[in-house]
Amino acid sequence: HGLPLIGTGDWNDGFDKVGNEGKGESVWLAFFLYDILIRFIEIAKLKSDEEFAEVCKQQAEKLKINIQKNGWDGNWYKRAWFDNGAELGSAKNDECRIDSIAQSWSVISNAGEEKRTLIALESAYQHLVKKESGIIKLLDPPFDKSNLNPGYIKGYVPGVRENGGQYTHAAVWLIMAFAKLKNNEKVWELLNMINPVNHGTTKVKIAKYKVEPYVLAADVYAGMQHEGRGGWTWYTGSASWLYRLITENFIGLQRVGDKLTINPCVPNSWDSFSVTYQFKNTYYNIIVSQKQNNGITEFVLDGKIIEGNTLELIDDEKTHDVQITI
Helix, strand or coil, X not given: CCCCECCCCCCCCCCCCCCCCCCCEEXXXXXXXXXXXXXXXXXXXXXXXXXXXXXXXXXXXXXXXHHHHHCECCCCECCEECCCCCEECCCCCCCCXXXXXXXXXXXXXXXXXXXXXXXXXXXXXHHHEEHHHCEECXXXXXXXXXCCCCCHHHHCCCCECCECCEEHHHHHHHHHHHHHCCCHHHHHHHHHHHCHHHHCCCHHHHHHHCCCCCCCECEECCCHHHCCCECCECCHHHHHHHXXXXXXXXXXXXXXXXXXXXXXXXXXXXXXXXXXXXXXXXXXXXXXECCCCCCCCEEEECCEECCCCEEECCCCCCEEEEEEEC
């Protein structure tokens, strides 16, 4: 299908039997590789390697075409193909009909078609978000009794860890995708859902969650007998992605070099919020006020209006006031 080989696992190393014979392909890995190639074009140009920049561009375009030609399943993107050509993450499957990360990365990578990515994210929301237990599942239904043998993921109890539970790393990616589409309300809803603090607000919730509510858990179980129970805690990979989600996508602070872009995705009900941003020995006190949800309308630095939504960071060891009206 013109997509990357999955081998003995891609992001999900529990899929170690999907492509262990060297033929299975990964739709998610195609999105991921597309993103890497596009980013690497800039690196090649910085090194004055225009030839390799062009190679990256051509390969990325080829991947995008093959994803759209072969990866779409009708209401979401497929996850992979086995060595024998059987599909995974398709409506044709009894188990693992839909997988979260193929949908989120169709948006994050910019490799998905706009109309399809909107449908894919809504499908993920409908099939994988379990509001009553506060869980965003990695895939559904879990592997259990079908003839599919994707690997050691099937060794987990249905609804536990990667096998249909919440894998928080992937849950963060899904929220990032909604943030990229500026779906403020879903971002706020789902961010509250995976916030570990909210699993420990009552005695009943703590008795159900059973792990520390002040650190992030790698996984939360979705199986009927253990629904809502936290798994492996103090998980730094998921925690760092959650930190990026909150600072870069939700609050909207994104720094590239000495430039800070501010483009929040907070709920419409928020009147304002404030951030103190430290750049070396200089502090920027940022206040964002929401008047109307149509993008940055006014950006004031130390009393002077500046154009755009990008701040030129200067380390003058002073304290600066930034006022933004949306």
